[in-house]
Amino acid sequence: MQKTVTVGGGRRVRWSNKAKRRALAVMYPSGNPFLDLCMWKGRFPARKAQFCTEELKTNMAVAFQLNLMEAGHRVVSWQGVRRDESENRKNARLFERIGRGLYAFRPLVEWTAAQVFARCRSAGMRPNPLYLQGMGRVGCMPCINCNKSELRAIAARFPAHPARIAEWEQLVGQCSKRGYSTFMADAHPAKDRRVVFADLNIWARIEWSKTSRGGRQFNLLDEEENSTQGCSSSYGLCDQGGLAVALEEGFA
Ligand code: SF4
Numbered sequence: 679m680q681k682t683v684t685v686g687g688g689r690r691v692r693w694s695n696k697a698k699r700r701a702l703a704v705m706y707p708s709g710n711p712f713l714d715l716c717m718w719k720g721r722f723p724a725r726k727a728q729f730c731t732e733e734l735k736t737n738m739a740v741a742f743q744l745n746l747m748e749a750g751h752r753v754v755s756w757q758g759v760r761r762d763e764s765e766n767r768k769n770a771r772l773f774e775r776i777g778r779g780l781y782a783f784r785p786l787v788e789w790t791a792a793q794v795f796a797r798c799r800s801a802g803m804r805p806n807p808l809y810l811q812g813m814g815r816v817g818c819m820p821c822i823n824c825n826k827s828e829l830r831a832i833a834a835r836f837p838a839h840p841a842r843i844a845e846w847e848q849l850v851g852q853c854s855k856r857g858y859s860t861f862m863a864d865a866h867p868a869k870d871r872r873v874v875f876a877d878l879n880i881w882a883r884i885e886w887s888k889t890s891r892g893g894r895q896f897n898l899l900d901e902e903e904n905s906t907q908g909c910s911s912s913y914g915l916c917d918q919g920g921l922a923v924a925l926e927e928g929f930a
Pocket of ligand 1: 731
């Protein structure tokens with residue numbers, strides 16, 4: 679039984695000496711900032727604890743902007759967010775004053791994804807090839823927020839990435855107080871960490887990604903549709919019209 683300590687209104691698992699020794703034995707710089715951050719935190723990020731974005735992107739951008747402001751510049755941060763991207767962004771404003779001397783400008787805020795791709799095409803810009811291969815977002819490979827179909831596409835097309843994530847789960851797990859951590863977090867009723875890890879590790883999630891709604895039945899149709907032979911853009915770039923345009927212009 680792991681010892682816990684009361685913090686605020688809840689209880690947290692305490693570091694045991696054994697867990698500290700286990701973590702210190704593997705906690706060396708890996709050369710990969712995302713992995714180093716997860717080892718340091720003793721866990722992978724999650725939707726409600728998205729420290730990856732904060733530590734690896736936001737804080738750096740803010741530090742850069744603060745330096746400019748201290749040097750006497752007025753800073754306008756151009757951001758490519760769209761309102762229809764997510765619930766969090768649905769009220770994003772075109773222009774906003776963030777603070778004294780710091781503003782945000784979001785020129786694409788009213789655009790749809792289709793309009794963005796059409797504008798790029800008209801300017802002769804190719805979409806990232808991953809958008810033609812079933813990815814809805816292009817960031818980390820994979821992103822902790824990737825959805826079921828993206829995970830299935832990644833496993834089918836880029837099997838080296840799940841294998842790398844499985845190695846990371848071992849490393850980050852050793853740096854964790856509980857002794858395990860899974861790349862794709864989810865609520866789980868079990869208390870036994872071995873049961874939770876067995877159900878939520880990357881290979882289990884990939885098996886789940888091949889199932890239909892509810893996660894109990896294999897979805898053979900999706901298997902067929904998302905095989906490496908197929909074309910499955912999340913943005914319709916590979917539908918008949920989109921694929922024809924892409925092929926014509928050398929995108930596919
Ligand atoms: S792409 Fe996903 S995993 Fe990577 S930093 Fe952004 S939110 Fe985190």
